[in-house]
Amino acid sequence: MKKARIIGTGSYRPEKVLTNFDLEKMVDTNNEWITARTGIKERRIAADHEMTSDLAVNAARKALEMAETKPEEIDLVIVGTITGDYPWPSTACLVQDKLGAVNAAAWDVSAACSGFVYALASATQYLESGHSKKALVIGAEVLSRIIDWEDRNTCILFGDGAGAVVLEAQEGEQGVLSTHLHSDGSYWELLYQPGFGARHPASVSGIEQRLPFLRMAGNEVFKVAVRSLYDVAIEALDANQMTAKDVDLLFPHQANRRILDAVKKRLKLNDDQMYVNVDMCGNTSGASIPLALDEANRNGQLNEGDVLLFDAFGGGFTWGAALVRW
Numbered sequence: 497m498k499k500a501r502i503i504g505t506g507s508y509r510p511e512k513v514l515t516n517f518d519l520e521k522m523v524d525t526n527n528e529w530i531t532a533r534t535g536i537k538e539r540r541i542a543a544d545h546e547m548t549s550d551l552a553v554n555a556a557r558k559a560l561e562m563a564e565t566k567p568e569e570i571d572l573v574i575v576g577t578i579t580g581d582y583p584w585p586s587t588a589c590l591v592q593d594k595l596g597a598v599n600a601a602a603w604d605v606s607a608a609c610s611g612f613v614y615a616l617a618s619a620t621q622y623l624e625s626g627h628s629k630k631a632l633v634i635g636a637e638v639l640s641r642i643i644d645w646e647d648r649n650t651c652i653l654f655g656d657g658a659g660a661v662v663l664e665a666q667e668g669e670q671g672v673l674s675t676h677l678h679s680d681g682s683y684w685e686l687l688y689q690p691g692f693g694a695r696h697p698a699s700v701s702g703i704e705q706r707l708p709f710l711r712m713a714g715n716e717v718f719k720v721a722v723r724s725l726y727d728v729a730i731e732a733l734d735a736n737q738m739t740a741k742d743v744d745l746l747f748p749h750q751a752n753r754r755i756l757d758a759v760k761k762r763l764k765l766n767d768d769q770m771y772v773n774v775d776m777c778g779n780t781s782g783a784s785i786p787l788a789l790d791e792a793n794r795n796g797q798l799n800e801g802d803v804l805l806f807d808a809f810g811g812g813f814t815w816g817a818a819l820v821r822w
């Protein structure tokens with residue numbers, strides 16, 4: 497059976513940097529608290545003219561260039577996002593148009609911070625089954641537009657960005673070895689955006705109640721995130737008769753440093769087995785794993801044959817892992 501092999505990566509971070517010191521001037525917080533509780537020092541914020549599809553396209557162009565692939569060769573575009581330009585059409589359709597990927601089917605996946613792993617798992621099925629030959633999978637978010645900038649509990653955590661991979665169906669040892677997805681909708685209210693969807697259509701009172709902004713029960717999310725990220729990582733390793741010792745580089749969803757350290761400790765990984773850039777990016781939701789992957793790739797940190805583990809958790813709750821032979 498052919499495997500879904502990553503043949504190109506790309507990422508994009510908006511230019512504007514928002515530091516913890518900038519946040520000190522916006523809400524009642526301080527750099528020491530944010531650094532100690534989250535490990536985040538700065539995050540990027542999209543310019544007013546930049547939409548999620550723009551971030552996605554910037555990342556995708558770089559991935560296509562690395563993959564030496566023309567947009568018209570792509571037959572599948574899947575975007576993991578919860579901050580699409582519009583409720584509909586999908587951001588994937590906008591990306592398809594901007595890239596000129598005229599031969600692709602395109603759709604979005606809504607799995608919050610697990611969006612990229614969910615999208616990757618979906619594309620893998622199409623590539624392995626022969627329904628797709630070359631796919632573009634993107635995680636892209638402009639979370640700054642759904643953040644309550646008056647809520648110090650949440651506004652310090654998130655950032656904007658995009659990451660993309662081009663996948664090709666190929667024979668051989670390299671590619672996605674397995675994917676593992678889970679969800680538990682009973683937790684939906686711990687991390688969500690109340691408005692404006694069909695449940696709470698747009699209204700002036702809804703704005704007064706701040707419904708269009710992300711809400712989160714941080715403590716409870718934290719506990720389930722650590723457990724789920726660990727469990728699904730072990731599930732992926734077990735499925736491939738591997739242990740944590742076999743992992744060359746873990747790419748966890750960059751939620752916050754304390755979550756990452758807790759997962760690293762439970763998996764008994766060394767520091768150099770886990771990629772971390774949450775300090776410079778904050779939590780970019782669906783974008784975080786492909787953004788980190790592209791950074792590591794372009795820094796020369798990935799070697800052929802390496803075992804990479806993508807490990808994600810997000811609102812829904814959703815969680816999932818993908819084990820990849822690079």
Ligand SMILES: CC(C)(COP(=O)(O)OP(=O)(O)OC[C@H]1O[C@@H](n2cnc3c(N)ncnc32)[C@H](O)[C@@H]1OP(=O)(O)O)[C@@H](O)C(=O)NCCC(=O)NCCS
Binds near residue numbers: 713
């Ligand atoms: C959000 C999070 C950093 C908060 O850290 P915490 O250690 O749980 O902190 P708490 O919420 O218990 O708050 C502790 C105190 O700090 C205060 N506080 C909260 N945010 C603050 C901020 N930005 N600056 C300063 N103080 C703050 C609280 O009001 C509270 O004060 P009190 O003790 O006087 O009531 C942490 O819960 C977390 O990381 N959760 C996971 C979030 C996440 O990753 N979500 C996305 C998953 S995909």
